[in-house]
Amino acid sequence: MPHRTAWQALGQNPLKVLGSGWPWRSLAYLLSGAAFGAVTVVVLVVALVAGVVSLVVLVGVPVLLGVALSGVAVTRFERWRLRLVDRDPVPDPHRPAERPGLVGWVRTRLREPATWRELGFTAVSVTALWWMDVLVLGFALAVPALVIMSPLDDPGAWPLTIVGVCLLAAAPYTITAWAGARAAVTRLMLTPRDGELGEELTEVRASRARLVDAFDAERRRIERDLHDGAQQRLVSLNVMLGLAALDAEPGSPLAGQLAKIQEQIRLAVEELRELSRGVHPQALTDHGLAASVENLAARSALPVTVDIRLPRRLPLPVETTAYYVVAEALTNVVKHSRASRAEVHARLHTDLLALTVRDDGIGGATPDTGTGLTGLADRVAVADGRLRVSSPRGGPTLLHVELPCH
Structure with missing residues (x-):
């Protein structure tokens, strides 16, 4: 099947990863993460310093406000970039602005918990994640390349070429593994929480869960009633008819009718058993x-x-x-x-x-x-x-x- 994430592809079928597009998608994900992280660090540091320095003349207030809202833009790009290694999109947690215009948009964003959570993700990304991208890429690609080229300076170091080739062969797995792990962390941090989905949507999800639970409980009750009630009564009736058939003259019309009735009851019991298994199978509960x-x-x-x-x-x-x-x-x-x-x-x-x-x-x-x-x-x-x-x-x-x- 087409795997939905790089992590699934690596975990479920590692031997086929090399022949798939996941290593290349993972490489693009890490390269874009390293480049975007570096740009984000420079922009945010410059904006933060400029905002603090110019705060005395109040010019820095809009700049610092932009830094506070930077997570909205950063995470929007992260959600788009995440599709490289995770095919399922992460929903946008932001609601429409309460009022038209820039002021209304800023007020709405500042009141949303998602905005501050995204700012926290941006802080984690610029202080740790993009550095990890650079380190993984360096270990997976740059180090093997340097080892392979070692004999250029020292011909006696030719065995290092073999070591470098082996390290380079493992690079697709290293890159795909870290890309999958990074994507999982990103999805975990950016997925909207129930409180951010709105009270109405949260209640719809909760009520749907309650309905399914109630429906399953009713199915189990019906299965018990069928098994302990109707089936047992039919089995008892079949036994009573069997006893009555013993008193009937063998080969008589009455004996024939009783035999037909018993057969119909047996079929009814089988149908009820099949129905009860479909309602809620006992094997599921027991085994x-x-x-x-x-x-x-x-x-x-x-x-x-x-x-x-x-x-x-x-x-x-x-x-x-x-x-x-x-x-x-x-x-x-x-x-x-x-x-x-x-x-x-x-x-x-x-x-x-x-x-x-x-x-x-x-x-x-x-x-x-x-x-x-x-x-x-x-x-x-x-x-x-x-x-x-x-x-x-x-x-x-x-x-x-x-x-x-x-």
């Missing part, structure tokens, strides 16, 4: 995600390969979300994809569950074609996860979900 997905695969009309390796049980909300993503995805495969097989793959990367469902069908899955992708995206969003779908015409279709497991 976890891997076992419940294995059960799904065993009941699927298509061959499904399951490769789920988790070091521990995940939080129940995460397992529930992942299970229904797989269930809906496999249902879509059977109904719409014309596939001959499907694969389910899941791994836990520190505190992030990466789940992938792939099929070899005809592709073309979109939210507008009634495949349930919108509902899946909503459920994943409630869990603060991310869902990505790749389904070109002609296939294959790949659904990738990331769920945090804090």
Whole structure:
């Protein structure tokens, strides 16, 4: 699948990193970070000094105000630059100005917590991050180059050429690793907090989470009622009919009718069991995600390969979300994809569950074609996860979900 970040590409498939564009994108990210950081340091230092010196005549007030608001411009460029190594954009936390004009814009920005957080990020960037970019680039590229050229001054130092070549071969991994780590820190610091999204949007997110939790609790209650109520009554009724059949004359019409009734009850019990598994599978509660997905695969009309390796049980909300993503995805495969097989793959990367469902069908899955992708995206969003779908015409279709497991 197309990885969303350089960190994912390096962590999930390091052998293929060299043949991808991630090292070059990472190199461009670090080079632009070093250059932009150097320019930012010079501009801010000059502006800060000029503002302090001219403060006695009040001319420095606008200059210092510009320094305070510099984080807005710096982070805007950082969000744009971040797309080199992280394909998902970071939302802009700033709201529209309350009044038109420059004064209204400045007043709005000065009252926003995001403005001061961005100023803090700018301070961290100019004092540490861009220096780290320069150091990593020097260690990954400049040092190997100097070592390789050592025999030019001392022919007896030719073995250093081999050392330099080995160091240079490791450069793509070093550059990609630091670019991924730097991008993760940048995203963490620039992602809007709930308090910055506005009270209405925060309440919408909270209410949507409450609705999903209530819906899951109701599904579990219905599953218990079906299992402990209707199924048990039907099983008891089937036993009673079996006892009555013992008193009927073998081969008589009554015995035949009782046998037919028993068969219908047996089918009804099987249907209820299948329904209860769809409402909330007991295997998910008792044995976890891997076992419940294995059960799904065993009941699927298509061959499904399951490769789920988790070091521990995940939080129940995460397992529930992942299970229904797989269930809906496999249902879509059977109904719409014309596939001959499907694969389910899941791994836990520190505190992030990466789940992938792939099929070899005809592709073309979109939210507008009634495949349930919108509902899946909503459920994943409630869990603060991310869902990505790749389904070109002609296939294959790949659904990738990331769920945090804090």
